[in-house]
Amino acid sequence: PPAPAPPVTRAALDPALVAGRGADVPFLEQEAEHARTDGTVIGPDRTAYTLPSEASGRSAVRLARGQHVELTLPRAANALTLRYAIPDSPTGGGITSPLRVTTGRDSRTITLTSQYAWLYNQYPFSNDPAADLLHPDWWITECGCVPAATTPAPVVTKPFRPSHFYDERRVLLGRTYRAGETVRLTVPPGATAEWTVVDVVGSELVGPPHVRLRAANALLFGADPTGRRDSADALDRAIAFAQRHDLPVYVPPGTYQVNRHVLVDDVTIEGAGSWYTVFRGREVALPTPAPDGSVHTGVGFYGRPAAEGGSHDVHLSGFAIRGDVRERVDTDQVNGIGGALNDSTVRGLHIQHTKVGVWLDGPLSGFVLEDSMIVDQVADAVNLHTGVTGSVVRNTFVRNTGDDGLAMWSEGVDDAGNVVERNTVQSPVLANGIALYGGRDLTVRGNLVADPVREGSGLHAGARFGATPFAGTIAFTDNTTVRAGTYEQNWNIGLGAIWLYALDRSIAADVRVTGDHYLDSTYNAVLLVSEFGVRDDVSITGVTFRGVRVDGTGTSVVSARTAGGASFEDVDVRGVGAVGVNSCGAFHFPPTGSEFVLTDLGGNDGTDNNPWRPGTNWLAPFVPNTLTCDDRPPVVPPPPPSPW
Template identity: 40%
Template structure:
């Protein structure tokens, strides 16, 4: 939470040691990576390599999970420290790459203002690039609200991330080093990991688009404030219905740009970068905001895609609206956007409806990654990668107005420094499915359901049917420095009200190597809970931790690697009522304990993901199309759209969402960007499978392009029948061709006077 979040303010004694390097060879621990879990989590464009598993001549940080240690915040709970000139971590590429993002920590300056340094990227003896690094966006101190004063206790939030384009493509097998050339600027450099990727060429300006530089004079060098020029361009795009294009450049914005009924599209998140902060009014900074309710909002039909918002926020002040995205946006989407160094990636204040964040990266925030706050409905975050947030990674907070029908699906989340990976404070009919999370650090767990915080009670409390399915929680749960006891990887807190007004179904879920308990209840009573096909493989303390009455039905809940001989911590006595649905093992309420808290014993979990396939079929369609579809999750654009039926619906993997063009105005086109040139030979085109979609014939042609500007015909115009008896699917085949951009041009539709498409699959054979 990033606004009025005062619950962490209570002080409690905690002895936290300062991170000390362990001067021994790295153990190269084989801890499970979130990217080891097939079929769950975000589909990301990079390959992640851990420093401790790479060749290096540095020193391991060790694998301690204690708050305040460098290892506690590291991915996999281990990193490598380099503290002499010539020391390095050397990664071997497993796929071609022309860019890297690496996670690192350098010591803070004595006054807490931050230190600047550089580290070399090399291949062998050849210098690729010298990359700036800094501690300005890391190192916080004390209890919430945190300070930048090194004299305060509890240093934390040690890591930051830097990215660099190589300028050339290196092939698989190439060895890339992060190497220290001097310790004059910083006495040490700790390297956690590196994400290598093949960044595609910049996306060309769409036809007839407004160019913020060429048409409105925005400064791509970042030397001057371009806020007013961006706002003028966005306003012109809204009034004319034209896309607003942000070309390659770094643009300084001293304040928010208000977006409404407009598409703002960049050349790609590695090329089109928005940033900046007002030099004197520090509560003003770069951000793209919808109109607030009461100020003409919510904004409608906004699309922001293919750009980055990389801010300059170095502290946490909850009253400051210095987020990458904010305000209220209905029927809107954020697609393929990189958010970094802002307070919150997207703090959305409703009421608002049908808002989507997808295919994005949210890194290094001072507070939440995303928060759906106040009456946000039917909204989602999907296929998004989140790492190193300062508070909850993905959150919903139903303050005073119910949140209804929201979902977090197919996301990968690593190391929120405070609080939870996935959480909803109140809300009705909430879904969290197919996510992978790892590394809780403090005061939170992997998935949290809570009646907590102001305005969460009565009509806004947990209600309806909740679906928590096919999630994997790795090294989740940790200590709370207020309470001095562990928090479960999956936990329920009826704080402001008992959690008794909902049916909560947890199915096909893996809880792996939990730092403390696997599942926890605290506060007031929890009921209506059903756990089916849940694996608890490794727990630092207990399988179950009941500090409040709870009633649940457990079916096929299997535990192993539980550190304590007594598998259940039960201080609720007879208030813990678990109905046995059969198939349970490795835990027993008869084998319980209530007493002093034991010290956790870590690394009890599996080093490989469970291989047993889920026995419960998905209750919602997957948001990522099956393997082999080159268009899965890729950006899509169109000559027009109607209402919420945006082009991205055709590549989101959900057969029930669809794109629709303007009515009565053929020809109309939809184009998917595959990210790089690929061999293409077959399309699978779909409409929603419901029988209400009567049989229709759509007349269309297929075109391809390698550069986004000149297209050739891959398949001449022909009619294709979409029949609900055949799942409303049509297949188009043509001789194999090379294309990055694949376009469909519609010239007729017997069922509706517009182009319509639910899924636009592109295959190589």
Template identity: 40%
Template sequence: MHSSTSGRLRRMPAIGAVVALAAGMLVTLAPAAHAAAGATLPFTSVEAESASGNGTRIGPDHTQGTLASEASGRQAVRLAPGQRVEFTAPRTADALNLAYSVPDGQSGALAVYVNGTRLAKSLPVTAKYSYVDTGWITGSRTHHFFDNTRMLLGRTVQAGDKVAVEATGVQVTVDVADFELAAPAATQPAGSVSVVAKGADPSGNGDSTQAFRDAIAAAQGGTVWIPPGDYRITSSLNGVQNVTLQGAGHWYSVVHASRFIDQPSSAGNVRIKDFAVIGEVTERVDSSPDNFVNGSLGPGSSVSGMWLQHLKVGLWLTGNNDNLVVENNRILDTTADGLNLNGNARGVRVRHNFLRNQGDDALAMWSLYAPDTDSSFEHNTISQPNLANGIAVYGGTDIAVRDNLISDTNALGSGIAISNQKFLDPFHPLAGTITVDGNTLVRAGAMNPNWNHPMGALRVDSYDSAVNATVNITNTTITDSPYSAFELVSGGGQGYPVRNVNVTGATVRNTGTVVVQAEAQGAAVFRNVTATQVGAAGVYNCPFPASSGSFTLTDGGGNSGWSSTWSDCSTWPRPGQGNPEPDPNRNLAGGRPATATGSQDVYTPGKAVDGDANSYWESANNAFPQSWTVDLGASYGVRRVVLKLPPSAAWGARTQTVAVLGSTDGTHYTTVAGAQGYRFDPATGNTATVSLPGGTSLRHLRLTVSANTGWPAGQFSEVEVYSS
């Protein structure tokens, strides 16, 4: 097991966290920008923030370690007990999967309503599989906040019907709902060996391990049938070869096992399809094979139609897996990788899979011991890897990454990484031609806390050795990257060159800092790359270390919208610096660093920018005046400040006397709006708005509270700052 964070650390100038722009509400699984990108999926996803209800929206936010930063679209809806989110069904459906989070250590349920009628069944929710700590990975923090819970509705809803979920007994943050029309349960194939006939218990009470082993032994050359039911396996299967394991569909045939197949080799011809394997992995232990498949299925094998959840890794593949096909699967909530081709992969095709909430790279090829060769990741949809990359290729020969849709990478990764980071020896660096074609990256790229420095949406990295392979990056769409679009870097800090990179045909929209982030010696050619809404400049070209040599960017023609170069290599451009002006509907203060002259107990300054209307900052008591300050990360023209107190009626009406001050350097402040009394009344939402004259330019906003008729302290549950 590995993470993309190990190895030597680069030390670069710090850059503040960035607030993401609001995402589209209905998840389009194949954006119009590149219609072929992503998997063909049997469900349609709807974001909770686009639904109706009485919960509290959190986000958007890209700050590592925050709940909103790990959500789809960087936004979600928090429900207190009794609150609900009501979705409009986007299609005919009879099955629902919901991504959610509950506070650490808690469990409960969501009541489900269809067109106002509560169903007898509810959706269980728990923090059991969340809040993962990986302290041995430098730069990691507690992460993996979300989980997935699913149910068959027991009825069919039509497009336009209302499906609501309501928190009962526990706070639940709802992220996204997947609506699906489940296929009917399949029937037993003729001549197959049923695990139930060999003694398996479909109630889930008995141990079915030996029954599965006996059925596999009896069905050599044929099919093992897993009827509808729940089956418990307590130890891994091995010796699996020349056999098909088939279920009635993953909604019906469910195996509960944290280790399903564990074998170092196989003669191959294994077919695994159409059932679910749901584990009980609650933490990441890299020495334990807590995987659906650990090792080898052998040549000519396939895995399809599977639902894999609550495992460490979906498939950790070593040994001979030549010509393996992995397609049409769902891999959810793994504490590490979704799939890793760990050397010796030849002719492997991984395609049309959906992966959500991985605790490391969602899909990876790692050429340890032998090179992965002529293998590909194609037409996969990847959402919310929360500790590393969407897709990572670590070494290998003649590898292809085509037509994938990757969104919302977090913390330590890019959307796609093409890298010579070796982790261990013997490692086989990139060789031949690496093809990266037709991929769409949305809100991809992240701050790397080890580098104090951002990672681009698409990264080519000479981490441990020079990149000498030909890397062809074509037909790429990059949207809403919080930092850069393309990064060319020697991430180990040794200055190895990045050569032979060709970027042809790319559309870049709304990138936070620059289009090209060049930080290594070497060369690349860019052709027909168009950019709009570039945050700071077209190019940052500052090799690290500074003495390692220059990077040559060749304009191959057809480029537009990114001709400028960042001039100061001693500092990083901040997201949104320069043009364009920020979205007037974006809260510039959300998730930003906040300080205060004093705080009372747990009511710290950050509570006023955390997106939770029920948490709040409270200053030291009986010590007016008190000040609260937020760093917006860059200078903006600010026109409006919204001050809030918790909406609960328990907060009686009060008037706070507040002055607004501003600064561009964090040292010298001027008064923007003089001290004035602002009324907070729960009957009108406990909200007050301060209008500032003429779009006042400031980076640091300070609120000085000199009086409060309701409590002897300054108090804010949220401070929102807008350019409109």
């Protein structure tokens, strides 16, 4: 009899464990490691710089030439999204390699690429696997040293710290296949790639193209749907006509070459759907740097700068943006959506291979991003930067970012009154799933964050990067993290699934963590921390945890490495790997106890792995300020998450 079909999962979990949280997406995902294959399952592994660590669920299938992976469609589908990895070229820059996709009785060959993957070295990273250290004066965990200050200089293995291995490929199948039909992915015997890793396959029933008849049709203004000619000027003409005649711009199915920013203001642009209307462009070197420091331009839809009043009433929907960004240049404006967009909406977009999917520079207000997908970015997926207010990011799916998935950065001016809700963020290679850097009255609600890899974790509030103080109410509500709590190589400790970090200043706002679920945390569920050098200058206070579930930690429930305090009420735990609380305070170890005070408000159930007081409630022995400082307890892998 045939093997059972691989189950449908969300972030490699049973969907029942994350019901009502994360983005409501149109596709169903199946993990390759659960499929039928003659390849090799790799992982699970949460060690940075490995292929399984960046895979969904920390495991995938590696195929040699001639091998395959096969799954069964869980429902009718006419489109697939394949997440995969193939090797880099020996000198960097990537390769292409074929993959055979057999669906039912039909078969086609698609081309995979690693041209947008494989970064190396230290921030801001390199495409060259043979590059020397970009910062020879930085601390290097691998040798426990500052190489420039070490005699003799240590030998750093090359390629150094490879990362960002994966990419995605979307395939329209041409017809609809029934539930129960098979999809087989086969590496041809003559494939260029020595190996192909298949991570996860999404199947989807895509509807017919959207049509808008009463509109400024971009084809009538010279846009080329074959992609042979640049269509940027034609879009400018269509936008100008639409503004004069109070019409939307409609862009029919096709692939349109656009190699610069398209300026948008007081206009609606509709595509036929992100599977049908694609704006694709090259990254173009500028003859001289732009005033903002950019040395490249590329495809993107930009509002006017905030200094010029910004743009207003911009509405973008139903298309894909495919960039050509292969390196990280932080001064470059090569983002999918940029500028200042007031009272504007972005809906139903698919953004891939840009630097940042959506980076808005305020002050601006009233922006909404929803129902979109942002994948395979060199930096963030979304960053609301400097004075963004009254704005919302909701129901958006993010995967494989090179920095924070979703971020709000109040650099000098408060972000305020913003909401990030019901999004899914998977596999940020660097930094955090969702991060707040300063700001006032911010809400992070109902999100699902999975598989952060290094130098960050699932949810984060950081007083750093020149951000304004946190103020008002900072609410983390009804979020779920899974396989978060990464290893911070610079500090040589494990982070929490949620972590608060006081560096530039104290965190003293009303920080409320309510209803969150932290599942299968690699190290701690909660970390409150300050940099050792400022431990006497900053603290973290005013934090409350209420109605939280912790299902499995590799070490503690709470790790406190700062002065201050937090309260806990109805925090239920199970599967704790070490003592419930690791409280180092500000590392002065006074005889009165830790400088971090934990307050028990009742209802905190479950036991830890305390060898001195077995069976004790996880919080009780550590209230109010008991010193229990063990930075690096042995990690005990928790059992898989299960219904509570």
